[in-house]
Amino acid sequence: PGGWNCDIVGIQVSKPDYRPQGSKLAPSGFAFFSGWGFGFTHASGTPQGLKVNMGRSFNFCIEDILAYRHRVWRKGSLSVGMGIDLKNYRMTGTKRFLCDPSTQMVSYGPYPEGSTPGTSKIRTLSTTYNLKYIQMLGRGFRLAVGPEISLVRKPGKKHEIYTTYTSEQGEEKERFRNIRTNRVGLNLVGIVSYRNKLGLYVKYSPTDVLDDGFGPSFQTLTTGIMIMGL
Secondary structure (H helix, E strand, C coil), X not given: CCCEEECCCCEEEECCCCCCCCCCCCCCEEEEEEEEEEEEEEEECCCCCCCECXXXXXXXXXXXXXXXXXXXXXXXXEEEEEEEEEEEEEECCCEXXXXXXXXXXXXXXXXXXXXXXXXXXXXXXXXXXXXXXXXXXXXXXXXXXXXXXXXXXXXXXXXXXXXXXXXXXXXXXXXXXXXXXXXXXXXXXXXXXXXXXXXXXXXXXXXXXXXXXXXXXXXXXXXXXXXXXX
């Protein structure tokens, strides 16, 4: 009643439905906290010696903390939304991420001599703004595609390098915060969902993760599962 429709995860607040019975028109309205994504991240275009393990590099995102979706024709809608995106790039092998605190320059190199390699990660957090076209495919399936802009206000504690390894003295930890990530990035997003509940998503970013001149150049491909109210 009143145009409210509450999903398990997302909350869809739609305009009152005056559509004829049996119509398949998608409703227009607002959505809150819709599209919770859990996936794996692959670093592409990395220089030789920098290996990021996709099986251990994670992504968490909320595609639409707030979004407005407008029906444009019978089975299609446009969506404008704002969300967040957290990525964790984990390097494998005998090398680790490094950072010079005085210049904020990110690099990579071997672990200290005589130590046992552990894990080395770059973590990033950004706010995202997306424009998607949503097409109803039939039989409960929907496709959403479009560009997404990721913005970072300034370097902060959420942008860091975190490394662990074992030396003769025991477990060692290194943390470099406020690393210089790219302030503006571009993602190309594709989401296939079923019955507005569960879906698969892919995000490809052709822009560099680190700011130009502050570290090695590499891009990102992310894929995973998304819990909807799309």
